Amino acid sequence: MAETLIQCFDGHNDILSKIRDEKNLDPSAFINGFESAELDLPKAEKGGLIGGLCAVYPPSVDLQPDENGVYPELLLKDATKPTMEMAKLLHDIEKLKPERFKICKTARDIKEAIKAHQFAAVFHIEGAEAIGENLEELARLYQDGLRSLGPVWSRPNIFGFGVPFKYGSTGDIGPGLTDTGKKLVRECNKLGIMVDLSHMNEKGFWDIAKLSDAPLVASHSNAYHLSHQSRNLTDEQLRAIGKSKGLVGINFGVKFLREDGERNRDTPLKTIINHMRYIVDIVGVEHVGLGSDFDGTTIPNELHDCSQLPKLVAEMEKSGFNHDEIEKITSKNWISVLERTWGE
Numbered sequence: 001m002a003e004t005l006i007q008c009f010d011g012h013n014d015i016l017s018k019i020r021d022e023k024n025l026d027p028s029a030f031i032n033g034f035e036s037a038e039l040d041l042p043k044a045e046k047g048g049l050i051g052g053l054c055a056v057y058p059p060s061v062d063l064q065p066d067e068n069g070v071y072p073e074l075l076l077k078d079a080t081k082p083t084m085e086m087a088k089l090l091h092d093i094e095k096l097k098p099e100r101f102k103i104c105k106t107a108r109d110i111k112e113a114i115k116a117h118q119f120a121a122v123f124h125i126e127g128a129e130a131i132g133e134n135l136e137e138l139a140r141l142y143q144d145g146l147r148s149l150g151p152v153w154s155r156p157n158i159f160g161f162g163v164p165f166k167y168g169s170t171g172d173i174g175p176g177l178t179d180t181g182k183k184l185v186r187e188c189n190k191l192g193i194m195v196d197l198s199h200m201n202e203k204g205f206w207d208i209a210k211l212s213d214a215p216l217v218a219s220h221s222n223a224y225h226l227s228h229q230s231r232n233l234t235d236e237q238l239r240a241i242g243k244s245k246g247l248v249g250i251n252f253g254v255k256f257l258r259e260d261g262e263r264n265r266d267t268p269l270k271t272i273i274n275h276m277r278y279i280v281d282i283v284g285v286e287h288v289g290l291g292s293d294f295d296g297t298t299i300p301n302e303l304h305d306c307s308q309l310p311k312l313v314a315e316m317e318k319s320g321f322n323h324d325e326i327e328k329i330t331s332k333n334w335i336s337v338l339e340r341t342w343g344e
Helices: 015-022 028-032 041-047 076-096 107-115 136-143 179-191 202-211 235-243 269-283 306-318 323-341
Strands: 008-013 049-056 101-103 119-126 146-150 247-250 288-290
Touching: 008 119, 008 247, 008 288, 008 306, 008 323, 015 028, 015 049, 015 076, 028 041, 028 076, 041 049, 041 306, 049 076, 049 107, 076 101, 076 119, 101 107, 107 119, 107 323, 136 146, 136 179, 179 202, 202 235, 235 247, 235 269, 247 269, 247 323, 269 288, 269 306, 269 323, 288 323, 306 323
Parallel strands: 008 049, 049 119, 101 119, 119 146, 247 288
Antiparallel strands: none
16 A cells, blocks of 8 residues: 655745747646656655645746846836736636635635545745835735735845845845735735735735734745854744744745855755754744745755655654654745734
């Protein structure tokens, strides 16, 4: 008899961008799978990945960062088309195979999808440049199923200052939320849209911590103490997330894991476990999950796609996590924090 896989629910992937860039927005690419994808349905089923937050990311296109790593702002008119294309792609995947893929708007939806052996997808936006100052687009996107939103990617916009990618620096770079950004956070709280802190700079993080009445969530971030990347979280930030009954999703990106910050695929899975254990010790095991960043960054060779997630589970067992702790980190904690955030 085949061994039962530990179920995994993941806090961040960029497969929609991958399909947009390589497969011309073809929804069958996700259902049937393709070689260069780190996450598609066949690989998910093989690895026990039952669902996750699927990011809609408007790319910077030809915009280049300055000498400090700061990107120019992406304008509303340039962000709208890719955002809407990828949102439609998510729905097209569901229409193509509704018995195997479901866009989930509630924690109950997620639980029902898991029971029905459907991939439980949550519509997430990473970089809210397709939303204007009056926030009219936010209400429409919510009706379209949006339930999680990162106000910024690592570039400034009308809502705040996305932290530049910078090794050897904390995230204390640039100003905090704008007045429009504060308005966005309040409206997300009102609607029950999770606000993702993973690309927020430090001042913006603390603005949201002060303003928001929802759990603080960083969907794909690691511990600054172990890897001095600007995108990683300080101990003080980690403690604030734990106090809010929020969650940190562990990012598999090697440059966010390694002490030297290098983009080196020959990074052992133990490095992921080190971040996991460090953050668990600060926030508690109930507030840590997975935030792979599949198809969005460079991940270790051993974990070359989501079919290999059982290797990570085996490494967790080897490192002393018990079965209950593993189930919490790999899936249950994400479902619980979404339940709390969405007001169920």
